Amino acid sequence: MNFLEFANPSGWWWLALAIPVLLLYILKIRLRRQQVPTLLFWDQLFDEKKPRAWWQRLRHLLSLLLQFAFLALVVSALVDPLWSWQREQARRIVLVVDNSASMRAAEAEGTTRLDEAKQAAASLVQSLRSEDRMAVLSTAGRPEVVIGMTDHQRSLLDAISGIPATDGPTAVAAAVTAAERLLADYEHGEILVITDGCFDDLEALKANPRVTLYGVGSNQDNVAITRYQVRRSLLDAVGYQVLIDVTNFSDSEKQCRVELTLGEELVDVLPLDLKPGETVSRFVDHTSATGGELHAKLDVLDALGTDNHALAVLPERMPVRVQLVTQGNLFLKGVLESIPLVDLQITSEAPSVAPPGGILVLDKFVPAQLPSGRVVVVDPQTATDAWTLGEPLAQPIVAKVDKQSPLVQHVRLDNVLFPGARQMTFTGEAEPLIQDPLDGPLFARLKRPGGDAVVLACNLEQGDLPLRIAFPVLMKNTIEWFQGNTGELRPAMTTGEMLAVDVSTVRDGQLAAPTESVMPTSEVVQVQAVEEANKQAAQPLELVSPSRQITPLARTGEQVTLGPLLETGLWTVRPASSASGRPELTPTATKSEGDETNVESDIFIACNLVDPAESDLRPRGELEVVQGRSLAILGGQSLWFYLTLVAALLIAGEWWLYQRRIVG
Amino acid sequence: MALFDSEFLKRLEYLSLVSRRVFRGRLLAQRRTKQLGGGIEFADHREYSPGDDLRYLDWNIYARYGDVLLKRFQEEEDLHVYFLIDVSRSMSHGSGEKFDYARRVAAALAYIALADMDRVSMFAYSDAVTEMLPLTRGKDRILSVLRFLENLKPSGATTRLQAAATSLVHRTSRSGLVIVLSDLYDQQGFRAGLDMLRYRRFEPHVIQLHTAQEANPTWLGDIELEDSESGDLRKLTITERKLRQYRELFTEFLESIDSYCRMYSLSCTRTTTDLPFDELILRMMRTAGVTT
Numbered sequence: 001m002n003f004l005e006f007a008n009p010s011g012w013w014w015l016a017l018a019i020p021v022l023l024l025y026i027l028k029i030r031l032r033r034q035q036v037p038t039l040l041f042w043d044q045l046f047d048e049k050k051p052r053a054w055w056q057r058l059r060h061l062l063s064l065l066l067q068f069a070f071l072a073l074v075v076s077a078l079v080d081p082l083w084s085w086q087r088e089q090a091r092r093i094v095l096v097v098d099n100s101a102s103m104r105a106a107e108a109e110g111t112t113r114l115d116e117a118k119q120a121a122a123s124l125v126q127s128l129r130s131e132d133r134m135a136v137l138s139t140a141g142r143p144e145v146v147i148g149m150t151d152h153q154r155s156l157l158d159a160i161s162g163i164p165a166t167d168g169p170t171a172v173a174a175a176v177t178a179a180e181r182l183l184a185d186y187e188h189g190e191i192l193v194i195t196d197g198c199f200d201d202l203e204a205l206k207a208n209p210r211v212t213l214y215g216v217g218s219n220q221d222n223v224a225i226t227r228y229q230v231r232r233s234l235l236d237a238v239g240y241q242v243l244i245d246v247t248n249f250s251d252s253e254k255q256c257r258v259e260l261t262l263g264e265e266l267v268d269v270l271p272l273d274l275k276p277g278e279t280v281s282r283f284v285d286h287t288s289a290t291g292g293e294l295h296a297k298l299d300v301l302d303a304l305g306t307d308n309h310a311l312a313v314l315p316e317r318m319p320v321r322v323q324l325v326t327q328g329n330l331f332l333k334g335v336l337e338s339i340p341l342v343d344l345q346i347t348s349e350a351p352s353v354a355p356p357g358g359i360l361v362l363d364k365f366v367p368a369q370l371p372s373g374r375v376v377v378v379d380p381q382t383a384t385d386a387w388t389l390g391e392p393l394a395q396p397i398v399a400k401v402d403k404q405s406p407l408v409q410h411v412r413l414d415n416v417l418f419p420g421a422r423q424m425t426f427t428g429e430a431e432p433l434i435q436d437p438l439d440g441p442l443f444a445r446l447k448r449p450g451g452d453a454v455v456l457a458c459n460l461e462q463g464d465l466p467l468r469i470a471f472p473v474l475m476k477n478t479i480e481w482f483q484g485n486t487g488e489l490r491p492a493m494t495t496g497e498m499l500a501v502d503v504s505t506v507r508d509g510q511l512a513a514p515t516e517s518v519m520p521t522s523e524v525v526q527v528q529a530v531e532e533a534n535k536q537a538a539q540p541l542e543l544v545s546p547s548r549q550i551t552p553l554a555r556t557g558e559q560v561t562l563g564p565l566l567e568t569g570l571w572t573v574r575p576a577s578s579a580s581g582r583p584e585l586t587p588t589a590t591k592s593e594g595d596e597t598n599v600e601s602d603i604f605i606a607c608n609l610v611d612p613a614e615s616d617l618r619p620r621g622e623l624e625v626v627q628g629r630s631l632a633i634l635g636g637q638s639l640w641f642y643l644t645l646v647a648a649l650l651i652a653g654e655w656w657l658y659q660r661r662i663v664g
Numbered sequence: 665m666a667l668f669d670s671e672f673l674k675r676l677e678y679l680s681l682v683s684r685r686v687f688r689g690r691l692l693a694q695r696r697t698k699q700l701g702g703g704i705e706f707a708d709h710r711e712y713s714p715g716d717d718l719r720y721l722d723w724n725i726y727a728r729y730g731d732v733l734l735k736r737f738q739e740e741e742d743l744h745v746y747f748l749i750d751v752s753r754s755m756s757h758g759s760g761e762k763f764d765y766a767r768r769v770a771a772a773l774a775y776i777a778l779a780d781m782d783r784v785s786m787f788a789y790s791d792a793v794t795e796m797l798p799l800t801r802g803k804d805r806i807l808s809v810l811r812f813l814e815n816l817k818p819s820g821a822t823t824r825l826q827a828a829a830t831s832l833v834h835r836t837s838r839s840g841l842v843i844v845l846s847d848l849y850d851q852q853g854f855r856a857g858l859d860m861l862r863y864r865r866f867e868p869h870v871i872q873l874h875t876a877q878e879a880n881p882t883w884l885g886d887i888e889l890e891d892s893e894s895g896d897l898r899k900l901t902i903t904e905r906k907l908r909q910y911r912e913l914f915t916e917f918l919e920s921i922d923s924y925c926r927m928y929s930l931s932c933t934r935t936t937t938d939l940p941f942d943e944l945i946l947r948m949m950r951t952a953g954v955t956t
Binding site for chain 2: 031032033034035036037038039040041042043044045046
């Protein structure tokens with residue numbers, strides 16, 4: 001067994017430098033000659049103080065020997081000798097660098113906590129001994145191995161400098177667990193964590209004997225948006241509601257404002273007065289048919305800027321095409337025109353099928369074959385395949401209302417007559433929603449495979465129903481029920497969360513199919529739908545980050561799993577083939593006339609920090625500060641270090657001899 | 665450039681004129697001897713003794729005070745000026761500036777002496793007298809003096825002032841002023857030579873010459889020094905401390921010359937070759953010693 005090994009045996013070639021050293025020495029002892037008028041004084045001077053010791057006569061030779069010794073030591077350091085016991089005591093270290101959102105907090109002199117952490121990590125790497133090995137983990141969202149176990153300091157430094165700043169939550173505990181798995185084979189492995197201490201299980205980590213926690217950053221004040229969601233109103237098709245929480249993570253009172261903007265349009269400004277530690281919640285109701293990106297901006301100057309912004313996607317309301325077949329019912333025309341988002345078309349002849357994605361309203365005249373699709377029938381005068389008509393009802397007043405149904409929500413029908421109503425017998429499954437005292441249906445929903453139908457048995461021109469508030473409410477409920485998107489919510493994600501997204505609507509090159517449950521009746525259409533579904537399944541998808549970085553997505557059926565997302569902003573799921581040649585559109589972008597390229601089917605996901613743990617920039621405990629070369633322990637250095645040290649001492653000795661000889 | 669060119673001769677004439685005006689004719693030729701005798705200039709009185717020449721009795725004193733005093737007069741005679749010029753190799757070290765300087769100073773002083781009708785003789789020496797100019801008088805002899813000086817060559821392996829002084833004493837019949845022009849780097853010591861001259865009633869005047877480099881060398885480190893006279897070599901390591909000690913030693917040497925001359929009332933002039941020779945002559949004339 002070799003007790004001494006050399007990491008770089010080719011370094012011995014440097015010993016050849018002894019030859020020029022010797023040549024220079026020989027040249028040096030050939031003294032320059034100087035003529036003087038007399039040697040009287042020089043003899044007198046040097047005869048007085050002759051060298052008193054024998055070694056003083058050897059000072060020149062000693063100088064040469066010192067130079068040889070210096071060269072030998074430097075060459076010995078270059079070949080990097082390593083004792084066997086040093087190799088056995090090599091350390092294994094896992095360095096965990098916290099790059100969560102709180103590490104983006106600005107510190108003095110324009111640096112961030114992550115910058116300080118990288119500097120501290122670099123100093124730890126530089127203090128490694130040559131036989132030590134280190135791995136580096138980052139902790140944003142989930143533990144990630146930045147670089148595996150290596151003793152190559154340049155690679156470690158490059159890996160550390162490449163650790164990105166993220167908006168993700170701290171996962172130090174998970175990273176320590178991963179580090180322990182990495183060190184499972186090493187009994188004396190060490191885990192070094194560089195963090196700002198802004199997470200809750202700090203004390204538990206401190207108790208772990210293998211873990212050494214190093215702190216960066218200082219105690220900072222911060223005001224943050226800690227919750228932000230938007231959804232469509234339950235009552236109003238074009239309305240929406242915003243929920244926003246703002247928290248003051250400081251020890252002093254703060255005053256600020258929250259500005260809400262929808263696209264380029266300012267929606268609201270909320271002034272806030274926050275006490276220390278207080279969280280204020282605000283609800284905002286507003287209306288917009290277009291939808292888009294709803295930004296919240298906190299007007300405050302603090303250490304962390306990421307949590308002063310939040311974003312949500314407001315679903316767009318598409319106009320619904322309503323075809324009214326009537327011979328001139330002004331009541332019906334007027335009420336349909338008053339409903340938001342209704343694109344009304346009036347005809348006199350009934351089509352065989354309802355408009356695609358739209359609603360067909362039939363006034364009095366109904367074909368024998370009730371058209372497929374979503375159909376509303378008012379005052380039917382003839383029997384169809386869906387019902388038969390009987391005698392007129394004796395007492396067409398409202399006796400029973402199914403208040404659970406959304407179709408009759410907020411509809412008050414006290415003392416309202418339904419003149420002209422006749423006894424109806426439905427051939428299929430029907431759900432009477434308003435009935436007379438004898439259980440005759442006045443307003444009913446028919447469940448059909450080709451699309452539901454709603455029947456209102458009432459002659460509008462004879463009764464007072466059109467004059468009541470209940471009538472427009474009833475029609476609005478019906479139209480919105482058919483649209484089926486009341487109260488729609490596209491939740492904004494929190495950084496670090498996982499999300500399963502239904503990507504069945506994501507298409508490339510053609511318009512997306514309606515998301516509503518429109519079931520085509522013809523077989524041709526069914527075949528087309530199956531082919532389209534197969535095409536969708538084969539279509540690769542990609543995820544575009546707010547900073548325009550593209551990641552391919554693994555698709556399993558109609559769902560993809562996203563996350564953890566580590567960047568705040570708007571993420572997009574889109575077909576992979578759309579990476580080039582397609583305009584980048586936002587949820588508010590509009591499609592030009594005749595543009596068949598489909599961007600409306602892209603899925604937009606808002607991602608915000610909204611994490612009180614990350615926004616609270618006050619460390620949860622005392623942490624040790626990294627000192628320069630913390631890992632360099634006396635006696636633990638490589639042999640070359642001591643060789644170089646001795647060489648430096650020899651240089652100092654040679655310098656001292658020179659001073660003695662020349663300067664005196 | 666020739667050692668004694670026309671410019672040099674003009675300077676000599678100038679020095680001669682300046683010396684007369686400044687010292688009112690009391691220069692070398694009019695320098696009084698210490699013998700009292702038949703001169704015309706009154707020296708002092710003494711008591712009359714029987715047998716004295718009554719022509720020198722001061723009758724005015726006798727008439728006024730009744731004292732019989734005899735007037736004494738100083739006897740005048742020509743002054744002999746000898747030059748001892750060091751021509752050893754130490755004087756010609758380097759570019760020989762010290763040697764040239766010594767010859768120019770000798771020429772200037774000789775010119776002044778000849779102009780005042782003094783007798784001038786020159787001896788060139790190193791380890792012994794190598795060249796000699798016999799006693800000469802009259803201003804018209806200046807050319808032979810200059811020729812003698814111009815023909816001098818550095819020679820000799822050592823410097824021995826005592827040998828030169830002995831030779832001078834033996835070759836001259838009358839005492840006089842001896843101007844020694846040398847760096848005084850005498851291995852045997854310069855004192856013995858000057859003592860010899862003093863004992864033989866010569867009046868030595870020492871002009872010590874050295875260069876700035878000799879007074880303040882700047883070499884550092886390991887060096888081999890060569891003696892310009894003997895060719896001996898010394899391998900030395902010169903440090904700042906050694907340089908300081910050298911300067912102290914050299915200063916002590918110069919001070920020892922001064923103290924020797926003071927002790928025996930000799931005049932002494934020390935100079936570096938940086939000083940123009942005519943400035944040196946004027947400085948010498950202004951000081952008591954050689955010129956008074």
